Amino acid sequence: MSTKVTVVKNVLDANDRLAAENRTLFADKKVFVVNLMSSPGAGKTSLLERTIQELQGTWKIGVIEGDIQDTYDADRIAALDIPVVQINTGGACHIDGNMVREALPGLNIDAMDLLFVENVGNLVCPAEFDIGEEMKIMILSTPEGADKPAKYPLMFQSSTALIINKIDLLPYVSFDLEKAKRDALILNPKLLIFEISCKTGDGLKDWTRWLNEQITALASK
């Protein structure tokens, strides 16, 4: 005899619980945690390099690098004299709450104000897995095309800020900047948008000034 067993359970409960524990820990230690997401090649590591150079005189910074394999990105960050822990997700397409927790013993978060988690390059999965961050920030680069907000709405919906990178390439690529911004705001009217080029440095000051304000606000709480 077949019977129906009622379950009613959020599938990502286990991850959400771990993420909530991470969030409590980060709040206790007053560490501002940014979950940085984008497609492969949009400029996550370049943005980190630029941002760290700008802010490392003010804040103690650390980085968790997520990659399916290899340590290229971690090596670039370590060259800036910043503590960095590499997570090799071993095929998984995103970082989850548990991976972040496992990486923490490798970082001295007691002596840290700002922690960047560079997620795996992917516009789908990272948006669905909470890791306990203060905010999700995403990058869209101009060669990827302006159709991305419509194609990957969750990523844009869950981010606090959208950084449009490689604006120096606008004359050479058919990227409709206004359409990208308009579509991104449909599902996320509060989304902040920064237009930058990590190559030329255009727009970077606005981004780092805003981020600095957010960290200051948390530190003075």
Add this chain to the structure above:
Amino acid sequence: MHELPVMQSILTIVLKHAARHNVKKVHAINLLVGKLSDLEVEWMQRYFDHLSAGTVVAGARIKVGWVPAVLSCEVCQTRVEVDKVNLDGITCPVCAKNKFQLVSGKKYHIKSMEAE
């Protein structure tokens, strides 16, 4: 795209409930999945079959009830059901504004399982 970790979570939860109810065999698992998620039923089933081999859940069918993606207009709160492939240029049918909050269509839930 991330069916594997999601199915692993589902298996863990289902096995716990199966043990709690002294279930000998699970025939089907009823899920509620938001239409904005990128899960494909075919891959969910394949990964699940792989992960559940040798357990009381082996061979269970994954049945998905899709939860519509619903937006609420920021200005007049009108609710609009949308299709993921059709978000581009969407406006509110009442006030014609184009700023929304997501109401549903994002999460996954296990509703029940059919077992003996």
